Amino acid sequence: MDYKPIGGVPLAMPLNVLERNINKSVTLTLKDGRTLEGKLTGFDEYMNMILEDTEETKEDQVRRVGTVVLRGNNIVTIVPK
Amino acid sequence: MDYKPIGGVPLAMPLNVLERNINKSVTLTLKDGRTLEGKLTGFDEYMNMILEDTEETKEDQVRRVGTVVLRGNNIVTIVPK
Amino acid sequence: MDYKPIGGVPLAMPLNVLERNINKSVTLTLKDGRTLEGKLTGFDEYMNMILEDTEETKEDQVRRVGTVVLRGNNIVTIVPK
Amino acid sequence: MDYKPIGGVPLAMPLNVLERNINKSVTLTLKDGRTLEGKLTGFDEYMNMILEDTEETKEDQVRRVGTVVLRGNNIVTIVPK
Amino acid sequence: MDYKPIGGVPLAMPLNVLERNINKSVTLTLKDGRTLEGKLTGFDEYMNMILEDTEETKEDQVRRVGTVVLRGNNIVTIVPK
Amino acid sequence: MDYKPIGGVPLAMPLNVLERNINKSVTLTLKDGRTLEGKLTGFDEYMNMILEDTEETKEDQVRRVGTVVLRGNNIVTIVPK
Amino acid sequence: MDYKPIGGVPLAMPLNVLERNINKSVTLTLKDGRTLEGKLTGFDEYMNMILEDTEETKEDQVRRVGTVVLRGNNIVTIVPK
Numbered sequence: 001m002d003y004k005p006i007g008g009v010p011l012a013m014p015l016n017v018l019e020r021n022i023n024k025s026v027t028l029t030l031k032d033g034r035t036l037e038g039k040l041t042g043f044d045e046y047m048n049m050i051l052e053d054t055e056e057t058k059e060d061q062v063r064r065v066g067t068v069v070l071r072g073n074n075i076v077t078i079v080p081k
Numbered sequence: 082m083d084y085k086p087i088g089g090v091p092l093a094m095p096l097n098v099l100e101r102n103i104n105k106s107v108t109l110t111l112k113d114g115r116t117l118e119g120k121l122t123g124f125d126e127y128m129n130m131i132l133e134d135t136e137e138t139k140e141d142q143v144r145r146v147g148t149v150v151l152r153g154n155n156i157v158t159i160v161p162k
Numbered sequence: 163m164d165y166k167p168i169g170g171v172p173l174a175m176p177l178n179v180l181e182r183n184i185n186k187s188v189t190l191t192l193k194d195g196r197t198l199e200g201k202l203t204g205f206d207e208y209m210n211m212i213l214e215d216t217e218e219t220k221e222d223q224v225r226r227v228g229t230v231v232l233r234g235n236n237i238v239t240i241v242p243k
Numbered sequence: 244m245d246y247k248p249i250g251g252v253p254l255a256m257p258l259n260v261l262e263r264n265i266n267k268s269v270t271l272t273l274k275d276g277r278t279l280e281g282k283l284t285g286f287d288e289y290m291n292m293i294l295e296d297t298e299e300t301k302e303d304q305v306r307r308v309g310t311v312v313l314r315g316n317n318i319v320t321i322v323p324k
Numbered sequence: 325m326d327y328k329p330i331g332g333v334p335l336a337m338p339l340n341v342l343e344r345n346i347n348k349s350v351t352l353t354l355k356d357g358r359t360l361e362g363k364l365t366g367f368d369e370y371m372n373m374i375l376e377d378t379e380e381t382k383e384d385q386v387r388r389v390g391t392v393v394l395r396g397n398n399i400v401t402i403v404p405k
Numbered sequence: 406m407d408y409k410p411i412g413g414v415p416l417a418m419p420l421n422v423l424e425r426n427i428n429k430s431v432t433l434t435l436k437d438g439r440t441l442e443g444k445l446t447g448f449d450e451y452m453n454m455i456l457e458d459t460e461e462t463k464e465d466q467v468r469r470v471g472t473v474v475l476r477g478n479n480i481v482t483i484v485p486k
Numbered sequence: 487m488d489y490k491p492i493g494g495v496p497l498a499m500p501l502n503v504l505e506r507n508i509n510k511s512v513t514l515t516l517k518d519g520r521t522l523e524g525k526l527t528g529f530d531e532y533m534n535m536i537l538e539d540t541e542e543t544k545e546d547q548v549r550r551v552g553t554v555v556l557r558g559n560n561i562v563t564i565v566p567k
Contacts, residue, residue, distance in 0.1 A: 003096050003126040009103045012123030014150050015489050017131050022495045031113070031155075032517070032562060042498030045489040047129075047152055048533075050503050069500050069564040071533055074517075076113060078150040084177050084207040090184045093204030095231050098212050112194070112236075128210075128233055157194060159231040165258050165288040171265045174285030176312050179293050193275070193317075209291075209314055238275060240312040246339050246369040252346045255366030257393050260374050274356070274398075290372075290395060319356060321393040327420050327450040333427045336447030338474050341455050355437070355479075371453075371476055400437060402474040408501050408531040414508045417528025417536050419555050436518070436560075452534075452557055481518060483555040 018043050018078065025081040026051070030074050034058045037081075038068065047072030099124050099159065106162040107132070111155050115139045118162075119149065128153030180205050180240065187243040188213070192236050196220045199243075200230065209234030261286050261321065268324040269294070273317050277301045280324075281311065290315030342367050342402065349405040350375070354398050358382045361405075362392065371396030423448050423483065430486040431456070435479050439463045442486075443473065452477030504529050504564065511567040512537070516560050520544045523567075524554065533558030 005011050018040065027037045028049070038054030054068045086092050102121050109117045109130070119135030135149045167173050183202050190198045190211070200216030216230045248254050261283065270280045271292070281297030297311045329335050342364065351361045352373070362375030378392045410416050426445050433441045433454070443459030459473045491497050507526050514522045514535070524540030540554045 003100075003124070005100055006097055007100055007103075009100065011100065011103055012131050014123060014125055014129040014131050016492055017123070017148070017150050019489075019491055019493055019495065019497065022493075022497055030562065036563075042500060042503070043489070044500055048500040050498050050500050065565050067503070067566050069503050069566075071558065071561055071563075072152065073154070073559070074562045075152055076111065076155045077117075077152075079146050080148050080150075084181075084205070086181055087178055088181055088184075090181065092181065092184055093212050095204060095206055095210040095212050098204070098229070098231050153233065154235070156233055157192065157236045158198075158233075160227050161229050161231075165262075165286070167262055168259055169262055169265075171262065173262065173265055174293050176285060176287055176291035176293050179285070179310070179312050234314065235316070237314055238273065238317045239279075239314075241308050242310050242312075246343075246367070248343055249340055250343055250346075252343065254343065254346060255374050257366060257368055257372035257374050260366070260391070260393050315395065316397070318395055319354065319398045320360075320395075322389050323391050323393075327424075327448070329424055330421055331424055331427075333424065335424065335427055336455050338447060338449055338453040338455050341447070341472070341474050396476065397478070399476055400435065400479045401441075401476075403470050404472050404474075408505075408529070410505055411502055412505055412508075414505065416505065416508055419528060419530055419534040419536050422528070422536050422553070422555050477557065478559070480557055481516065481560045482522075482557075484551050485553050485555075 015043070015045065015047075017080075018047075018049075021080045027079045027081065028070065028075055029077045029079075030070075031076055032074070036065075036068060036070070044072075047075055049075065049078075096124070096126070096128075098161075099128075099130075102161045108160045108162065109151065109156055110158045110160075111151075112157055113155070117146075117149060117151070125153075128156055130156065130159075177205070177207070177209075179242075180209075180211075183242045189241045189243065190232065190237055191239045191241075192232075193238055194236070198227075198230060198232070206234075209237055211237065211240075258286070258288070258290075260323075261290075261292075264323045270322045270324065271313065271318055272320045272322075273313075274319055275317070279308075279311060279313070287315075290318055292318065292321075339367070339369070339371075341404075342371075342373075345404045351403045351405065352394065352399055353401045353403075354394075355400055356398070360389075360392060360394070368396075371399055373399065373402075420448070420450065420452075422485075423452075423454075426485045432484045432486065433475065434481045434484075435475075436481055437479070441470075441473060441475070449477075452480055454480065454483075501529070501531070501533075503566075504533075504535075507566045513565045513567065514556065515562045515565075516556075517562055518560070522551075522554060522556070530558075533561055535561070535564075 035057045038051030042050040051068045116138045119132030123131040132149045188202045197219045200213030204212040213230045278300045281294030285293040294311045359381045362378030366374040375392045440462045443456030447455040456473045512526045521543045524537030528536040537554045
């Protein structure tokens with residue numbers, strides 16, 4: 001049930017923006033307030049994601065967590081660096 | 082399972098309004114209270130969205146965040162500028 | 163998977179009530195406590211909606227917000243004026 | 244994917260109970276704590292509903308709100324009068 | 325997409341347990357903390373339910389509410405008496 | 406839409422683990438903080454479950470509740486004894 | 487409805503990362519704040535998971551819980567050790 005554009009304006013797809021950022025650094029904001037910054041190495045259609053070399057920030061405390069697999073429904077925003 | 086209008090009144094589709102605002106400035110209110118203002122460059126049928134040149138406001142603090150991909154289920158309202 | 167009435171009583175459909183209020187003023191109550199009053203110009207089967215000339219009320223503060231696209235899952239009640 | 248009864252006991256369907264109460268007074272309790280009492284004039288398979296001549300009670304404050312369309316996922320209980 | 329048992333152990337189905345309790349007294353615990361005790365007269369595949377002669381308990385206050393239709397997604401546990 | 410393993414490592418299925426614990430004691434943690442310990446006698450593909458001879462613990466208070474049917478979406482973890 | 491990559495960059499799948507960690511130690515963060523560390527022995531397409539030899543940490547209190555079956559929608563992040 002894809003959205004069928006009715007106009008002639010080119011329309012970017014959110015998942016394609018994710019794909020263009022594969023192997024690049026992104027910052028994710030989660031629903032629980034944590035932010036995760038790492039290299040995006042994969043994702044699927046539910047916006048489940050894989051980050052490598054990840055740094056987690058939680059109430060100003062930073063820690064390295066390496067590889068992280070995230071459930072998409074916990075992600076609020078994805079910001080490419 | 083689209084809604085089939087029963088009357089003769091023209092009925093706008095919310096996703097078409099989004100499409101008419103492609104490459105224009107919109108303000109999004111998120112469930113976590115943040116507002117994001119930026120240029121809407123894309124979206125999909127789940128209302129996942131892409132903003133460019135985004136400014137985030139969180140408890141009166143404003144910061145520039147550039148490109149943002151948003152999961153649709155965190156978005157409450159979209160206000161075209 | 164529409165509901166198939168078993169009796170002979172006429173049964174109104176919620177989306178048809180929305181359609182009858184196209185281009186009329188409605189008041190929406192959102193899950194986050196805000197109310198939005200504006201002219202309903204469109205909606206879809208998920209109850210995503212479009213309001214024009216909208217006035218937002220949030221903790222007794224009123225502001226004009228013009229056109230608003232709303233995600234249906236944030237809407238609690240729709241009251242035609 | 245309807246439930247197929249395995250026994251011989253007659254089993255009422257919740258939506259049929261709603262239909263039997265069409266044009267009768269019902270009291271709805273919502274997730275946000277409000278109660279709405281009004282005449283049920285319609286509903287659909289998602290339990291979206293239409294009430295007419297509705298009276299809203301919110302923290303002991305009562306106000307008349309006329310016609311109300313409700314999103315089903317905000318409804319907790321429906322009590323026929 | 326039913327679960328296909330791989331072993332030989334008989335496996336009861338939760339909805340069948342509900343059916344065996346038709347016309348019997350059950351106690352429901354809701355997400356909002358209320359408990360409802362009444363005679364279960366029906367349910368559907370979403371665990372929407374119908375109780376008759378229902379008694380509602382909310383913070384130690386008990387009141388009779390008669391017939392209640394419940395949306396399944398507000399129900400936590402069902403305890404047959 | 407089952408997951409299709411790409412490697413050669415044997416992969417257990419969560420529902421099969423539940424099936425192996427049929428008629429055995431399990432402890433469930435619910436989203437509302439309650440724990441329920443009882444004999445698992447059934448479940449379905451939504452992880453709706455049936456416990457027999459159940460003991461409920463809520464803020465250090467224990468009470469016997471007998472048979473319990475649980476909606477799967479309230480369950481966080483299942484721990485076989 | 488898998489995501490169809492439009493570029494030539496290899497794209498890892500989150501569930502494949504889980505599969506590569508079968509029989510290895512992972513740390514799960516849950517929505518309720520608990521963390522669970524154990525050997526991942528299985529999962530399904532909903533990210534329901536099975537951990538063995540699990541250690542639960544809840545507000546700095548650690549306890550051994552053995553085998554745990556988890557509902558996927560309670561999981562926020564999965565960190566392979």
